[in-house]
Amino acid sequence: MSDPLEYFKRQAVIIDGVMRRDLDTVADPDLGRVLAEAIFSGGKRIRPLLHLLAAAAVRGCAVEDLVPEHSACAIAFEYLHVASLVHDDIIDASDTRRGRPAVWRAHSPAVAILAGDHLHARAMTLAGTAGGVECLRVIAAATQVMVESEFLQMRVAGMVAGGEEEYLAILAGKTAALIAAACETGVIVAGGNGEQRRALAEYGSCLGLAFQMRDDLLDYLGDPEKTGKAVGNDLAEAKMTMPIIHALAHSDDKARQWLSDLLGASRSERQRQFAAVRELLAGLGSFVDTSARAEALIDKALAAISFLAGHPAAAILEGLAMYVIRRDR
């Protein structure tokens, strides 16, 4: 496919329409306004679209030809995603989200907690009623993994020792589980079999992990003109991402000590040393290694859905996988 982003934008408009109509079920005007702000302030609707594409690929039809139950179940994944962002911003004390004040800053923590709770409940209801009990099971398992990975993250926070295994477990919980569930439930609603479910869950999981690794890379190597954000945020926050984890595991004692000390130093010191860290990581092959891992994950994602080859929706899923590792924004 030529430009998956253009296709995504068109689909996002349709998905937004489904969510706007669904928000009519909210009776309280204040709650309705807060939810609309949180949902429509940005976001590419990747999760609902993956759900729809998985369903269409299994059914062998276009996304446009799916019945309304698919859309109802699809938006559950955007609701859960937004709910987790709204609650995470309180947890991380993040002041902004998508360039605007976070919900808890714009209103209050109380409003943000309640808005997230509503989105959670609505998501589970949509998944259960439009998708059935098996969908509910899958989405609930993903939600539990998300919460548990936050606990794991709190436990390893500040531990420079936190290595590859913890990083991958946190990534799997925070990013990949919901994307995998979006894909897997698409198959369920489409009436697919267990093998197809596992295949699409694998595709979604690999895609989510690769997407995050590409994000990790862009935070060191991205062009701010294209990504729209400055490089070095992860290092400034002492965030253990794949390149840093690789570097700690592959540097000599002296360099490892310097890097460890820096991760425990002040934020401003890390900002000052960004270029030096980038040079060290480049020399150690940490970026090449992260890039290779992301590519291997995309190969795995593509292999998982190879049985769908030929379906138009499958071609979009493939294009999306390729886009994830090539994107520079």
Add this chain to the structure above:
Amino acid sequence: MSDPLEYFKRQAVIIDGVMRRDLDTVADPDLGRVLAEAIFSGGKRIRPLLHLLAAAAVRGCAVEDLVPEHSACAIAFEYLHVASLVHDDIIDASDTRRGRPAVWRAHSPAVAILAGDHLHARAMTLAGTAGGVECLRVIAAATQVMVESEFLQMRVAGMVAGGEEEYLAILAGKTAALIAAACETGVIVAGGNGEQRRALAEYGSCLGLAFQMRDDLLDYLGDPEKTGKAVGNDLAEAKMTMPIIHALAHSDDKARQWLSDLLGASRSERQRQFAAVRELLAGLGSFVDTSARAEALIDKALAAISFLAGHPAAAILEGLAMYVIRRDR
């Protein structure tokens, strides 16, 4: 029945056992510990028990003879209740709960938000998988009403004008909706019909409202020796409860002005004036009026389940209703 509290205590032990086994599904040790603390620090398990009693009454059997699906669905209501307490304590900045530090104080707001989110998700999953999609719909509608009533409460907070209508709407959302849902879903899981569902929902709703009104009364008239807590908390917090709302609507201009001014004054001033307020409310018949309302609600609750007369479980539901308006603790 002689003493519903004794029966409740026995049942609570059984329900606690079901929850302990269910918590084994939590993989993260920190999350598991926090959930156990939050759930087992107290609570009478009234919501799960009402769910079980409603099911047993419709089936014409004893609670002990119900199949495990009923218990699984029953504990969903305790989970939702605890989740709302855990999140409410952050929202209200309440330091203690059941005489112990609230979860957000004992750990952190992050931990409390995540623990509540987990309980929410687990409750919806249990309701949907053990109770079916219709159960999920009812529990989700109750959750939405709970969130919306919190928004209504935030809107009228500090408005002395907030009258009877708002009070009843907030009460219906914060207390009665979940209790009504617990009863209604008991009927659903037992395979009861629409008429039985409406009847038990009505019973639960009236019971919840009457329970709260009795609470309002005990906060002015209770014997601290029996209730275990001091009187005057609601007045100190300028909380608009039924007696105060009645008094504002039935006092002369001078008394109304004094009461309004007091509600806007300092907490310590309200604490000093507690005896005077109690005397004013007694003279205006505000306590008698609140008591009569609670009794009328209990009459309505009893009438709603009169069709069940004769079933042992129905006798317990009736005894519970009588207990609610007679309790002095």
